[in-house]
Amino acid sequence: MSVRLSEFGSKEIVNIVDGKRWGLVEDSDLIIDEDTGKIHSIVLYEPGGFFRGRGNYIEIPWDAIKRIGDDMIIVEFEGKPRKFY
Secondary structure, eight states: OOOOHHTTTTTTEEEEETEEEEEEGGGGGEEEEEETOOOOEEEEOOOOOSSSSEEEEEEEGGGGOOOOOOSEEEOOOOOEEEOOO
């Protein structure tokens, strides 16, 4: 799967496991493997937090992405939010 980063940011992330909208890619962080340059995961933060790094977050592995469409990214992920300390 090949997508330009500039095309990636405005897409909404939707989980097919629970049907919820999890947010926009532009409001997340991408974890990138320094050696290969490949995206390892997407980190989404709990809405309403003033600073990133505080509150709950969820890390979605790249292999959980099932489809990248024009407007959204469909993921299949059963993970639970974790707490930053």
